[in-house]
Amino acid sequence: MFFEFSEILSATQIVLSYGWVLPIGLVVGIVVGAIPGFSASNTLMMLLPMTMAMDIYPALIFMSAVYCGGNMGDSVPAVLINTPGSGGSVTTCFDGYPMAQKGLAQQALVISIIASAIGGLSGSVVALFLMSALGKVALKFKNAEMFVVVLFGLSLIAQLSSKNLAKGFLAGFLGLLIGAIGFDHMWSIPRATFGVLELYEGAPRIAAMVGLFAISESLIMVDRLTIAGEKQRVSTEWSGVKEAIRMAFKWFWGNVRSGLIGMVVGVLPGAGASIASFVSYQQAMNFSKRPEAFGSGIPEGVMASESANNGVTGGALVPLLTLGIPGSATTMVMLIVIQSHGMPIGPRLFETAPVLGYSVVIAMIFTYLIMSFVGLPVVYRLAKLTLFSTFVLAPIIISLTMIGAFAERAYYVDMVIAMIFGVIGYFMKKTGYPPHAAILGIILGPMVEHYFLLSMRLTNNSPTTFFRSGISITLWVLLFVTLLGPMVYKKIKAVLKTN
Amino acid sequence: MKNKLFESVIPFLALLFSAYYFLTVMEAPWEAKIYSYVLIIGIMICSILIGVKTYAVKKGTGALHVDERKETRKAGRRLPIILVSSIAFVISIYVLGYIPSAFLFIFISPLLLGYRKKVIFVTASAVVGFIYLLFVQILKMKLPMGVFFS
Numbered sequence: 001m002f003f004e005f006s007e008i009l010s011a012t013q014i015v016l017s018y019g020w021v022l023p024i025g026l027v028v029g030i031v032v033g034a035i036p037g038f039s040a041s042n043t044l045m046m047l048l049p050m051t052m053a054m055d056i057y058p059a060l061i062f063m064s065a066v067y068c069g070g071n072m073g074d075s076v077p078a079v080l081i082n083t084p085g086s087g088g089s090v091t092t093c094f095d096g097y098p099m100a101q102k103g104l105a106q107q108a109l110v111i112s113i114i115a116s117a118i119g120g121l122s123g124s125v126v127a128l129f130l131m132s133a134l135g136k137v138a139l140k141f142k143n144a145e146m147f148v149v150v151l152f153g154l155s156l157i158a159q160l161s162s163k164n165l166a167k168g169f170l171a172g173f174l175g176l177l178i179g180a181i182g183f184d185h186m187w188s189i190p191r192a193t194f195g196v197l198e199l200y201e202g203a204p205r206i207a208a209m210v211g212l213f214a215i216s217e218s219l220i221m222v223d224r225l226t227i228a229g230e231k232q233r234v235s236t237e238w239s240g241v242k243e244a245i246r247m248a249f250k251w252f253w254g255n256v257r258s259g260l261i262g263m264v265v266g267v268l269p270g271a272g273a274s275i276a277s278f279v280s281y282q283q284a285m286n287f288s289k290r291p292e293a294f295g296s297g298i299p300e301g302v303m304a305s306e307s308a309n310n311g312v313t314g315g316a317l318v319p320l321l322t323l324g325i326p327g328s329a330t331t332m333v334m335l336i337v338i339q340s341h342g343m344p345i346g347p348r349l350f351e352t353a354p355v356l357g358y359s360v361v362i363a364m365i366f367t368y369l370i371m372s373f374v375g376l377p378v379v380y381r382l383a384k385l386t387l388f389s390t391f392v393l394a395p396i397i398i399s400l401t402m403i404g405a406f407a408e409r410a411y412y413v414d415m416v417i418a419m420i421f422g423v424i425g426y427f428m429k430k431t432g433y434p435p436h437a438a439i440l441g442i443i444l445g446p447m448v449e450h451y452f453l454l455s456m457r458l459t460n461n462s463p464t465t466f467f468r469s470g471i472s473i474t475l476w477v478l479l480f481v482t483l484l485g486p487m488v489y490k491k492i493k494a495v496l497k498t499n
Numbered sequence: 500m501k502n503k504l505f506e507s508v509i510p511f512l513a514l515l516f517s518a519y520y521f522l523t524v525m526e527a528p529w530e531a532k533i534y535s536y537v538l539i540i541g542i543m544i545c546s547i548l549i550g551v552k553t554y555a556v557k558k559g560t561g562a563l564h565v566d567e568r569k570e571t572r573k574a575g576r577r578l579p580i581i582l583v584s585s586i587a588f589v590i591s592i593y594v595l596g597y598i599p600s601a602f603l604f605i606f607i608s609p610l611l612l613g614y615r616k617k618v619i620f621v622t623a624s625a626v627v628g629f630i631y632l633l634f635v636q637i638l639k640m641k642l643p644m645g646v647f648f649s
Contacts, residue, residue: 046638170545177538184531192520222577391612399601427508449534
């Protein structure tokens, strides 16, 4: 323990000596995260030649800051134009955009910054001190356990569909089926590729996301003159910022809880910010005194999503630094940089260069500490965008999202696919089918199938594989409690009230 | 009748896609198709339930949820304009490349929609300039050049 503390202190000194890199990386991350479909991982991949040429410490500190900034910045389009900047901010749209439509865009943006900072900070601090223990826990999550974790995320489809179950489930099933386009996991047989070579790898998730959200929303928004509504007053005063900060701290422990949910999910390799924010949103809804208000534009919905979205960053570093397994696309780029500098990866990192490992997490902690001060001046005036003419905004949004669609794989056909999904998303929104359910299916569907088939294959097609380990049984129990618990609780409460 | 057609678009597309998917995996081993079969059955059941509910509404025995009534209002004339110009934008990216196409799209679409302020030229130039600076110069990203310029 004493040995670890001295390493942590040395790492802190190194991070502070390169402190000037943090605000630069944070601003870069926020800006690129705010472009729908263009995430921090894309940016870091493009800046790889630069980071590989830098000294290892400033390179990793810069990448940590961009990662954190990207996960915060993706809430900006989610609030302003109902378009998630990345998969982790899909749930931010549920309440952030309704808040913007009520003229509360500034509040929503400020709340998301503070919640991101609190959630990210709690996730990073816990990850710092429990790193080796969490790494060992992550190893125990095999295919069967991961299958149940992903089911957690998918179960949100049921809760999102409360207004019309049939339409919600149809959208979810359609999304899952679209996610199953491409080579299958066992035999590499192409499925439903329409003869398009680029679809053999699967349906492009970013193109689907920007199409279903950004492009469809742009097609819809031209029916109004402005996003906020012609008679809506949009607050951009400093008093609104203070009120939003007060609101965010009022829900402080909720943000911490969501950040820790994000951290735990982030520890699981491949789980990612999408699942973290879905699970956190669902838990916040279940624990809330007014669950029916979620989705109508309440701050708790924004905070639950953003805290978890940023709590993931600390968790994703755990498998990277302790096991050498990248937990996300961004940490994969970090791994490349670590390896290129001749540093060991996996458990040997903390034996031979522990200060390096700790410095990455500490850089993240400092980034979250300064996030509110750096991020607020950048984003709080963006609320005025809701007063701009939609005739100008819509083509700009479509142009920017096309870059996001193209950036994932550099295929022109992804832009065409994004446009097709835009038209589908338009019809979905106009006829009451939740596009969120569809994108949930597209993102999580491939994971569900992958973990399901692998689990079955490795145990000679025995379905009992999903109920063998203590971890999977615990997860199943939690899943059923999450799904049925609120219903049972309401019924018991009603019966007690009658009696 | 028009409303019912509009309402049927998503279930129709879902069933059409399911049928196509089924045809592509019919001959495949069970691991390649079991998952999709479950989903296709789910889509069929949901489509039947939605069809029954829509039919019940038509007969007057059911009722649409409040949000569903709002969502079936007609789209204005601006929708075809933005839709056609977006499709033209995507096609022109293939021909002219991204940067010229984006400038033309951001400049012309608002004019077609009825926006008459002269600042649109400056706005289009500023947005395209920002995209060029950030993505091409700083991030060194290769945007589509188009067959005309490549």
